[in-house]
Amino acid sequence: MITIGHKRYNVIGGLLGWLWLLVVVVPIYYIVVTSLRDQMEIFNDNPLSIPRHVTFSAYQRVFQNDFLLYVRNSIIVTVATVVLILAVTIPAAYLIVRRVDAWSRRAYKLIVAGLAIPMQATIVPIYYIIVKIGLYDTLWALILPSAAFVIPITVMILVNFLRDIPSSLFEAMEVDGASEFSIMWRLAIPMVKPALITVSIYDALNVWNGFLFPLILTQSANNRVIPLSLWQFQGQFTVDVPGILAAVVISVLPILVAYVVGRRQMVAGLTAGFTK
Amino acid sequence: MKHTNQMDGNSPRKSICRLRKGVPARRLAGNRTQVAKGPSMWYAVPALVLFGVFAVVPLIGVVVLSLMNWDGLGAITWNGLGNWKRMLSDPLVFNGLKLTLVLTVVSWLLQTVMSVLLGVFMAGSQRYRAVLAVFFFLPLLFSSTAVAISFKNLLDPQYGIGKAFGLPWLQQNFLGNPKTALWVLILVVSWCFIPLHSLLYQGAVRQIPTSLYEAAKIDGAGEMRQFFSITLPQLKYTFATDSTLMIVGSLTYFDLVYVMTGGGPANSTRILPLDMYIRGFSSYDMGGASVVGVVILVLGIVVSQLLNKLSGTDKMESQMEGV
Known part of the structure; x- marks a missing residue:
């Protein structure tokens, strides 16, 4: 990377950088220390002081509230959505790149048109459809629309990557008499593996953090996912501030672990669609 | 995004052109069927079905339902333009529109200025900047719900962070005050x-x-x-793309606002998406909610088309934020 040009003393930038660090870190510090504070002490102690008696009882209370069930639901929904998205978008993107005719172009245009549309505005008909097909208050009610909403961005990214595969490679496999399916499976998919990881992370984060669909499409505690359970805790624990913030910490932990393990892929996933 | 023509079909096409001189028409036809060759259309069917049922049908559905009466459970009955007349004379809809515009414009300004400055800062090669950048991204790991709940507690006058500094001014109930709630949300x-x-x-x-x-x-x-003559002008395209993302995204901020204020106090944060939700899923007026939904859709499409035109490039693709 040639960045010598930027290597200079920059007072304003430096100040802003350190200031922003405070803006980011102080609230997170507050969340963590408060979750470790005794329930009685939150009203008396300085909110930023180190707790006098560090206690994990708030975490215990969260887990006693079926939190593991909600974690399980969130994992099921996230994994199923990502698998479904990949299963439908890989062949579609492959077709769009490999088949050059009016129909495949039309299909691509239709899908990509969805990019600039605020789809959340359609929650009323989505609710109607989910109720009509009998999926209301099931995990499927979250999986299907969540997957549908990220099809445009996912297909667009995959198409961009598939187009970079040299056509000579496709031709070589054609000459060998490989079927389209085996070209897709043995050439296209391995070649765009980084893109698949990127879109999977992007899509997974969207589903894992999604709140609106669970709010309108599920009802019972059995089908509750983490974001909705946080909101429920907020209403139910009210004065148990350490408990509520412990739930927040637990909800972020899996993603934090992923961030620590694969920061590069995470960042690529977060900015999917903008940078390549 | 790139739209280079590296499509596989190009090479056979070129070979047709080369063959054209003195080659019988039959050969040409044979070659042309080879061009159309490729995976069967079935490869796109699952994606199109899923997208059709949960994206295209709802887009049409929201327009249709805006002409209907429905309480979310019972029968759906025709209402013509009744909902539209009712909504267009409802001050809450205009209140929502106004709040959405304020939220969109102010948060766009604030975020753009900060993001450009921080982006330039992080692009520097100094080691400590890279370290700071690792921390800068931490908010991205939180779901909107988690952020909303955290800040709701953090801003509480009783046990929130305001107490830490001993300044009475900081210990106001910012979220409970109609004058400050929207600004807190923007921050x-x-x-x-x-x-x-x-x-x-x-x-x-x-x-x-x-x-x-x-x-x-x-x-x-x-x-x-x-900075002003090189860096800023060079960021033109990013600015166009990123602004579209922010603006279209801010039309649908729902989670944060819903969890932090629920639209209150005194409807001072009842932005359009929230107005739609409350009408549909709290007041069981699905027709009215659909009208608001159509308004949001139209706003989003108009804004992204306008920005697309203004930036004078179709290189730009926007995407939605959230959900």
Whole structure:
């Protein structure tokens, strides 16, 4: 990377950088220390002081509230959505790149048109459809629309990557008499593996953090996912501030672990669609 | 995004052109069927079905339902333009529209200024900047719900962070005051999304050719001058893309607002998406909610088309934020 040009003393930038660090870190510090504070002490102690008696009882209370069930639901929904998205978008993107005719172009245009549309505005008909097909208050009610909403961005990214595969490679496999399916499976998919990881992370984060669909499409505690359970805790624990913030910490932990393990892929996933 | 023509079909097409001289028509036809060859259309069917049922049908459905009466459970009955007349004379809809515009414009301004500056800062090669950048992204790991709940507690006058500094002014009930609630939301929205946008600007700044800065230095341009004459103009396309993302995204901020204020106090944060939700799922007026939904859709499409035109490039693709 040639960045010598930027290597200079920059007072304003430096100040802003350190200031922003405070803006980011102080609230997170507050969340963590408060979750470790005794329930009685939150009203008396300085909110930023180190707790006098560090206690994990708030975490215990969260887990006693079926939190593991909600974690399980969130994992099921996230994994199923990502698998479904990949299963439908890989062949579609492959077709769009490999088949050059009016129909495949039309299909691509239709899908990509969805990019600039605020789809959340359609929650009323989505609710109607989910109720009509009998999926209301099931995990499927979250999986299907969540997957549908990220099809445009996912297909667009995959198409961009598939187009970079040299056509000579496709031709070589054609000459060998490989079927389209085996070209897709043995050439296209391995070649765009980084893109698949990127879109999977992007899509997974969207589903894992999604709140609106669970709010309108599920009802019972059995089908509750983490974001909705946080909101429920907020209403139910009210004065148990350490408990509520412990739930927040637990909800972020899996993603934090992923961030620590694969920061590069995470960042690529977060900015999917903008940078390549 | 790139739209280079590296499509596989190009090479056979070229070979047709080369063959054209003195080659019987039959051969040409044979070649042409080869061009259309490729995977069968079935490859796209699952994606199209899923997208059709849960994206295309709802888009039409929201328009249809805006002409209906429905309480969410019972029968759906025709209402013509009744809902539209009712909504267009409802001050809450205009209140929502106004709040949405304020939220959109102010958070766009704040986030863009901060993101450009932080993006430029992070693009520097100093080691400590890279370390700071690792922390800068932490807000992105939180779901909107988690952020909303955290800040709701953090801003509480009883046990919130305001107490830490001993300043009575900081211990106000910011979220309970109709005058301050929307501004708090704008700050929290910015806390959530500035990391993402600064990341995009960082990437864009790194792509500016160093030679431009070297030339400027030779011409004796100072740092400020370089920033305004080179860095900012070079970020033009990123600015267009990123602004579309922010603006279309802010039309649908729902989670944060719903969890932090629920639209209150005194409807002072009842932005359009929230107005739609409350009408549909709290007051069981699905027809009215659909009208608001159509308004949001139209706003989103108009804004992204306008920005697309203004930036004068179809290189740009926007995407939605959230959900």
